[in-house]
Amino acid sequence: MSIRHHLSDALLIAYAAGNLPEAFGLVVATHVSMCDDCRAQLATFEAVGGAVLDGDAAVAMTDGALDAVMARLGAPEIIAPPSPQEDFPAALRGYLGGGLAAVKWRNLGMGVRQAILPTSKGAMARLLYIPAGQAVPDHGHRGTELTLVLQGAFRDAVDRFGPGDLEIATEELQHTPVAEAGEACICLAATDAPLRFNAFIPRLLQPLFRI
Template sequence: MNPHHHLDPSTVVSYAAGALAVEIVIVAATHLETCAHCRARVDEAERIGGQLIEHQQPAAIAATERFAGLRAAMLSQLDDMPAPAAAPSPRTAPYEADDRLPAPLHPYFGTSYRALKWRWMAPGVHCIRARGTKSGTLLMLKIGPGRSMPVHSHGGTELTQILRGAYHDALGHFAPGDVADLDSDVEHQPVTVPGAACICVSALDAPLRFPGWVARKLQPLFKL
């Protein structure tokens, strides 16, 4: 598997620093299982962060200022790095197995695609909300082939990992292994490709924003 859409550098740095909400971490970890490119970025961010911390004067600046400075320095150094060469992943590709969900999802959705208990959300759209998370939103979506989702933007971060099927929007084509790392500046309308349902796992740290009045009216019902 060779994903074409990766984690944003700021997400990589926050993941390495342990500064992401748990729901975002779960989806990021799912992506990292099969993306050698992003694993190399995380490893490098952890290495850079360790070196920078060694050169900090802990008593000289407040903790929040120190973290902000470390984050900026790590991002700067990551930006200057050449993209790592594509390397074969030593890990298995759970997306290509017949029935096994990716390991980071097991505590929240179980281990098996066949055992998933989908709930109707809208025509052609079914979802499962994660068990055991306390903040934000973590859910799995199954969207029928050839379906258009409502146009929406984001109140905060949305991180979506494609597990099966595919969709396209203004940002490109997203297939199994790809991750959509979106913020409040992005407005899009995913459209699933014909042939097979698109299954993805999404984490939100703030509600979506819908420009259409119908979707806005239904948003409290869907809790998105």
């Protein structure tokens, strides 16, 4: 898999610092599971966190803290080796209750389907299924939209996005993603504000479908 569109430093740092909304964290964890470059970048930023912690002013523990912790220590956990790679990374499968077959799709019309994933408020994550050759209605963004391709590919004004590629769309981007011919395109998308549709009908349907 040759991934050309990666996570930004800002997203990686916020993830490393533990300060991303859950839906964005899911996209980051899924992309990193597919992308060794971003895995290394994340390790880099976690090392910065380690240096901040190590160089930080220490605050003395209370008397007896070591004894209290020692008393709690038992047999260490046995860690199972990672399970072999399946259709989607385990980070995402945990939210689906399985792989692609377990997804509970909801029709949005024109063959486009989505499944909203259960994440905490502040941002929303969903899986999108776009039939080959089909377009997602022209839309803009109030906040940030992350779109990670899991299968197939789409094109928009920016570039082509294939498996593992991540598009980071901000307020400036107005786009109409179109799935490539051939295979249906499946994406994991996360937004921290509702999308802005330009056509009247999708706008009307928006509250119904929570997109």
